[in-house]
């Protein structure tokens with residue numbers, strides 16, 4: 153190979169066009185490129201956030217000039233439309249309710265620290281990661297190039313240059329390659345014509361043709377492929393855009409760590425040069441920016457280990473990820489990957505995470521727990537209203553929301569918070585409701601979205617769980633699985649939450665039979681998970697107290713009906729206790745009553761989650777009375793249409809539950825007995841049941 157044909161990234165690459173731009177065209181030397189930071193900030197029109205370059209003329213002028221209400225000055229009573237509200241420009245200012253996370257992100261952006269965010273989906277984790285990219289300095293951004301290595305083709309050379317320069321360098325190389333190819337072709341033609349001319353003059357035409365063909369083939373075959381010597385732009389950035397934000401969630405090793413494509417030809421002149429087959433991974437594309445990885449535990453241990461190395465070193469060579477591919481022979485020089493890592497997930501993600509990676513993030517960064525509700529204060533309401541305006545503006549297609557629509561959305565946010573005096577921060581779901589409501593308004597050709605559109609949207613945009621729950625209710629009524637009238641012994645209508653925002657009636661059956669073993673067993677079926685199983689054990693204590701019977705000589709069977717996805721949590725405790733007491737005492741239970749509540753071993757009814765959804769499910773099923781823990785009463789924000797369908801009775805003790813739900817022949821006698829048992833001193837109680845402690849071997 154001709155010396156001139158080698159492309160050495162350290163010394164050549166000077167193209168006249170590029171050189172004209174203040175020396176920018178010079179090939180980067182390693183010393184220059186690795187540490188160089190572009191200080192000259194070529195301000196363009198796009199640097200001004202108030203100026204939109206593309207399509208700015210599309211914005212109606214009067215709207216653009218309308219004076220806007222600042223978020224802190226919003227007064228809902230006098231607000232006519234969400235379009236009156238000023239939406240913050242910067243992403244970080246658009247995040248609501250996550251003040252701690254916002255503060256951490258701001259700090260971490262300055263100090264270049266990694267962050268781990270744990271919390272419920274849709275609370276703004278990836279939004280914060282994008283916001284961080286906006287906060288990082290643009291000047292540090294780089295392009296990364298990969299060059300062929302004439303010494304060792306399997307070890308391509310890596311160079312980094314300031315953002316935007318990469319394209320210029322590649323263009324310069326292409327132009328240079330084209331020029332060389334043209335010169336070479338001209339030389340070949342001259343040589344061939346020379347030989348042919350000589351052959352004609354000397355009358356040796358055949359020899360001339362053979363000679364010319366031979367020379368043509370030899371030169372053609374041996375000449376270096378000029379195109380093949382052109383470097384490849386591995387990572388490209390634009391000097392004026394924000395630092396890169398790359399989402400590496402669920403990436404396979406190649407997409408995350410980079411890869412070298414397989415070459416089916418490998419030799420013989422048809423092969424693709426190694427450097428041309430190198431592909432950057434998410435860790436390289438996020439160089440000088442943010443790498444966001446959600447559900448980090450889903451990455452393989454191999455990927456997590458390599459991610460850790462990349463974090464520590466700030467550079468990571470690219471090699472073929474598949475062992476059997478020709479790409480595995482190639483390994484580039486180390487490629488810069490100085491990214492800030494934002495790892496996200498729920499608590500399980502932390503458990504499944506590589507311990508060393510977790511410790512690295514903890515040691516060199518912050519950990520943040522994302523809030524999923526915020527207090528329903530006037531201050532936060534203003535932020536929430538701004539969020540509605542923001543979502544409408546970001547969507548760009550839906551009509552603005554009037555006051556009634558905003559109020560309806562806010563009502564839904566209170567309901568979804570499942571917590572008294574709070575607004576939900578699962579804002580992706582709320583964003584979805586906003587968009588569907590807007591679509592309803594568009595469908596009506598309305599220029600404004602109203603509460604009526606929101607209500608219609610809620611009906612249409614039901615979650616899959618909600619739709620399944622409705623279907624289950626319909627079917628279980630058809631097959632008499634859900635009974636909502638009359639009485640039955642050992643059968644209670646419990647209530648469960650399905651998914652995040654849907655409830656379901658959960659029938660529970662109990663039966664007590666004489667035991668065959670030395671001590672009685674409590675056997676519960678219905679795919680109960682750990683906490684649900686433990687709650688059954690705790691119920692045993694209540695049974696002893698409220699039946700006053702020696703349950704050592706009986707087996708107690710408890711069956712949860714239709715729980716194909718298992719039962720989590722202990723909110724069925726009151727239902728289980730009631731069903732078993734009913735079975736042991738042979739007292740019927742009202743079937744028009746449904747109940748939910750956790751139980752202390754002393755018989756106090758403790759709070760549960762999802763009270764609103766459970767009550768709504770009961771109402772939909774035709775239940776007339778719902779018993780809930782007193783401490784949950786303020787959490788209940790059921791929709792208007794269900795309000796008159798059910799009576800909600802708050803309770804604090806299991807005695808109150810039994811008084812409402814059980815229908816003994818002689819109610820007074822039964823209540824007297826209950827009171828007596830409930831108020832019994834421990835010593836009297838132990839004596840009365842002969843120190844019986846039931847084992848729970850069936851659990």
Ligand SMILES: Nc1ncnc2c1ncn2[C@@H]1O[C@H](COP(=O)(O)OP(=O)(O)OP(=O)(O)O)[C@@H](O)[C@H]1O
Pocket residue numbers: 246247248249250272273274275276277278279280446496539577578579580581583
């Ligand atoms: N705290 C918040 N403030 C403003 N908007 C939010 C907030 N949280 C979520 N959103 C809205 O919801 C959308 C989705 O949120 P995002 O993707 O950031 O959630 P996430 O926590 O990363 O969820 P996941 O873990 O499922 O990816 C955002 O684009 C934004 O419109």
